[in-house]
């Protein structure tokens with residue numbers, strides 16, 4: 001047998017998908033199927049038994065904020081690493097996941113509010129710009145079937161901007177509003193105003209508007225197709241088992 005013949009190809013990584021009949025789940029199943037190094041071991045949705053997913057080495061969850069914690073707990077208990085795109089992760093929820101993982105040192109979980117590479121860069125650029133501008137507002141725009149508002153991406157961006165502002169010693173964003181029709185100034189996330197737009201035809205879009213004396217800076221990202229999230233999802237699927245514990249966001253994986 002020659003050296004060439006001796007090279008047995010590595011076994012594909014077995015991936016399970018939760019939320020497989022949803023908009024993102026369908027796209028993830030296609031992307032996993034198309035990747036030579038991955039195998040779609042199981043794909044399940046609401047009402048299906050999770051036991052089908054037990055054979056998976058990595059589970060991808062794109063479900064809903066009300067079921068994702070139960071799914072994650074189950075994956076961690078089974079010793080299965082997980083890549084999670086579902087929104088709704090508060091600091092409290094992240095702490096709870098860290099607690100579950102402490103008992104399972106070999107298991108990795110990646111939770112990312114946005115798997116679009118451009119979106120990750122948009123959030124990084126916004127965090128970098130934050131210290132230089134006294135004013136900032138976020139406008140996120142999504143398809144009207146989205147269940148949560150504001151988006152996970154906008155919430156994460158606002159928190160990162162707020163942290164950068166605090167580190168730079170910036171005070172509150174200037175705003176003289178005294179009379180307000182409820183909601184007119186958007187949601188307040190850690191002192192950053194976030195406005196959520198829903199319209200048919202949109203997929204996922206975000207603008208971060210900064211202002212200071214005599215100038216504004218707008219940082220904008222657009223996902224026109226859910227395929228835009230797949231390189232980030234597959235990156236996390238391939239990496240998660242080598243990252244025990246909790247990883248929040250794609251930043252560390254891109255570096």
Ligand SMILES: NC(=O)C1=CN([C@@H]2O[C@H](COP(=O)(O)OP(=O)(O)OC[C@H]3O[C@@H](n4cnc5c(N)ncnc54)[C@H](O)[C@@H]3O)[C@@H](O)[C@H]2O)C=CC1
Pocket residue numbers: 018019020021022023024025044045046047062063064065067084085086087088112113114115116152229
């Ligand atoms: N991190 C990211 O890059 C992205 C995150 N998202 C988030 O992903 C989530 C899903 O988004 P979409 O696919 O647009 O929603 P969707 O509503 O199209 O899909 C959710 C799917 O989960 C299923 N589901 C509900 N309960 C379940 C359970 N217990 N077990 C298995 N499946 C269950 C539903 O039946 C549905 O098919 C949302 O939270 C959304 O914000 C969406 C796009 C990108």
Ligand SMILES: O=C(O)C1=N[C@H](C(=O)O)C[C@H](O)C1
Pocket residue numbers: 087113114142146147150151152153154203204205
């Ligand atoms: O529901 C969506 O569609 C999306 N959800 C995520 C979010 O809430 O930020 C990511 C992306 O914006 C698409």
